[in-house]
Amino acid sequence: MSDPAPAGKPAPASKETLRRAREAYLLLKLFQSAKRTLWGSDAHASSKKEPLKLNHATCWQIRGELSRAGHVALNWDGKEGSYTLTPSGVRYLTTLPFDELGEMKIKGAVLTELLAAAREGERSTTHGGSPPPAGSALTAEQLETAVTDTFHDLLRGEFAGLQMVPIHELRRVVAERFGPHAASHSAFDERLLDLRRTDKLRLISIDDRSRATPDQLRNSISAVGETFFYAEKAHARG
Secondary structure (H helix, E strand, O other), rough: OOOOOOOOOOOOOHHHHHHHHHHHHHHHHHHHHHHHHHEEEHHOOOOOOOOOOOOHHHHHHHHHHHHHHEEEEEEEEEEEEEEEEEEHHHHHHOOOOHHHHOOOOOOHHHHHHHHHHHHHHHHHHOOOOOOOOOOOOOHHHHHHHHHHHHHHHHOOOOOOOOOOEEHHHHHHHHHHHHHHOOOHHHHHHHHHHHHHHHHOOEEOOOOOOOOOOHHHHOEEEEEEEEEEEEEEOOOOOO
């Protein structure tokens, strides 16, 4: 279930620069929040009426678009939805213009993180050894780099508190970044199992399969008579 639509109508963006400025504002709010997450009520309370004309309905619509693009993760606890900035959303934020945002307060530490993310994105674009973009064929070595880099991005981001990354989420982001073949069972599973064999990652089995959805189980890894559901650092438990 998703966050229900609020009352009122979204205010249309009169120009492309306004649309992108709205995205920048909402993503920046998430970037500055604890664990890069806001509950729906808190997110809507941060609406900015001028000059972006971000009423409640407009914020809800834009966050939905960002969620479908993979830049925001929406979670639902049965009563309220929460929005979490994904690693893809961080990279997207660094490409957006801030010119039309007007005056905004931003902590120095947050600015440092944002500049570091921008530099990292620039290195990923220009570094000759980086994996090719989605749609290009990856070698086994490039796919291993893609998987491990994505794992660490997720571990630093939305799964920092858990200290493990669900394999279905890791597969989803790899598919988003590098294409469906990179996330296929034939390619992705073999690389992850190889990282386990070489003691670079630890794979954790799920004890109670009833706690996961069929899609989550299907996008985990079934091997050696068990279903691996989480990935963590090889020596995370000492």
